[in-house]
Amino acid sequence: MNRSHLFLLSFIIFSLWSCNNNDDLNAGVETSATAHLYATSHNGQVRRYDINDAVVTNYAVNSSDIEGFYFSPEDDAFSIVSRSSNQIESYTNISELxxxxxxxxxxxxxxxSEFESPRDLAVNGQFFVVSDDTDLDGDEATPEGRLFIYVKTETGFVLRNVLITKFKVWGLEFVGSDLYAAVDETNKIAMYRNFIETHTSNRIITADKIVGFQGLIRSHGLDFDKGTMVLSDIGEAESATDGALHIIQDFESKFSNATNGGFIGIDEQLRISGANTQLGNPVNLVYDKAYNVIFVAEALNNGGRILAFNDATSISGNIAPDLKYDLAGASSVFYFTR
Structure with missing residues (x-):
């Protein structure tokens, strides 16, 4: 049995456990030595789902509203972006618990405490970047956002500088040294080359390139792993049924070949959408190439859910998720495996 089949079987087992709360359904199936799915919510919840043995762990944190998460195995710590305290918080010695x-x-x-309406967290080495979608001038006709760049030190997260974007910003993702950002209320993704090294002072910045994605309505989450980028589309914010996922393989080449201000065609993507998907407002996601699976923080359908779709680079259309777990106000996900 190959890795993808093991993972699918493990996920089916985990999905059954989610409904029945029966640890005996595990049957000893493992995907790897460690397979932890972390999820956060706007209710201040931090949860870890262990795919191998179906154990769920809750972490009591200081924040009552979270959007943005990162786990560091080297530090044995996770960091959250708190919307209630408007700061980054890091919690330590996780494995010992x-x-x-x-x-x-x-x-x-x-x-x-610096930002006002944080939406995502992207990490590159000791640099932690937080997106903020605050309307700075109060004029909806002139959208802007902010990117807060922090340096992680031995004593805390030190703000290095703040950048103002020329659009309302949501999700963030590093691909090497380049930062990609979701242009909220559009179908576009912006890219800043050599982001950390280039933008070192407080100023307004212009994206090096902005590309649209045909078929996508409103971009929010994005995640890249080993050549494949996955984007989430929340559609109309009030609708619990019109969300979608866009999967772009060979992403760097396709993005490079697209003209600045142009688009990547629907025939160059896979798209998961429709009533069976239970996607309404997929606000955040993570993609893992090794198991070819997408994990989604779905914020609106049924009040909030964690969903997963297997065989991510070979499926398209109105398909049901392979995992469905209720989490009210789901806001972000992070997958750690080794």
């Missing part, structure tokens, strides 16, 4: 039930992780590093 064990699994299952509710844990009380130790608050380690924090940043100063």
């Amino acid at each position: 064990g699994a299952g039930g509710t844990k009380d992780p130790e608050l380690g590093l924090i940043g100063t």
Whole structure:
């Protein structure tokens, strides 16, 4: 049995456990030594789903509203972007807490309270970048956003500089040294080359390239792994049924070949959408190439869910998720495996 089949079987088992809460359904199937799916919510929840043994762990954190998450195995710590305190918070010694039930992780590093409406977190080495969609001038006709660049030190997260974007910004993703950002309320993705090294002072910045994606209505989440980019489309914000996922293989080549201000055609993408998908407002996602699966934080359908779709680069259309787990106000996901 290959890795993808093992993963699919493990996910079916985990999905059954989600409905029946029966640990015996695990049957000893493993995807890898560690397979942890982290999820956050606008209710201040941080959860970890262990794919291997179907154990769910809750972490009691200081924040009552979270959007943005990162786990560092080197530090044995996770960092969240708190919308209630408007700061980055890092919690340490996660493995020592064990699994299952509710844990009380130790608050380690924090940043100063700077942003107003944070939406995502992208990490590149010691640099932590937070997107903020605050309308700075109060004029909807002139959208803007901000990117806060923090440096992680031994004592906390130090704000290096703040950049103002010429559009309302949402999701973020590093591909090497380049930063990609979702242009909210459009079907576009912006790219900033050599982001950390190029933009070192407080100023208004212009994207090096902006490309649209045919068939996409309103971009929010994005994640890249080993050549494939996955984008989420929330459609109309009030609709719980019109969300979608766009999968673009050989992404860097296709983005490079597209003209600035142009688009990538629907025939160059796979698209998952329709009533069976249970996608309404997929606000955040993560893609794992090794198991070819997309995990989604779905914010609106049924009040909030965590969904997963297997065989991500070979399927398209109105398909049902392979995993469905209720999480009210779901806001972000992060997958860690080794």
